[in-house]
Amino acid sequence: MEPTEQTKQEVLNQEPFSFSEQAVRHMKKPHNFGEPERFVGHGCITGSCGDTMNFWIRVLNDRLFQVHFTTDGCVSSMASGSMCASLAEGLDASEAKTITQSRILEALGGMPEAEHHCALLASDTLMAAVRDYYVRRPQQSWMRAYR
């Protein structure tokens, strides 16, 4: 069925989504993109869209001092992973759960609704890396907070 003239006009009237300067900067020059030589926690998740994200963390005195990531997904996943990595660096490992989908989206100045899941993939993958860190160090009492 052909869209009506009114529907076509409604589509034409919609503002195209424009990414914030912050988001574009993270897309073009992502923070800590690539697998590091050394790490103490690794998370890898393939989202429902079929894209895969990896996070690796390096921890010193329970603090995330380096957070690396990769993605084979869209530019929004690049921006999300990059923002997630930069927000997480410097936090205690136990604070990583504060880097939520909404926090990433807010820090990026928003993204098209159809790409909000990219931010969720980033926060979930970071948490998978933190859980892996706690599994590798079972003496850590924080571990229960991430199950």
Ligand code: FES
């Ligand atoms: S569309 Fe798959 S991560 Fe963005």
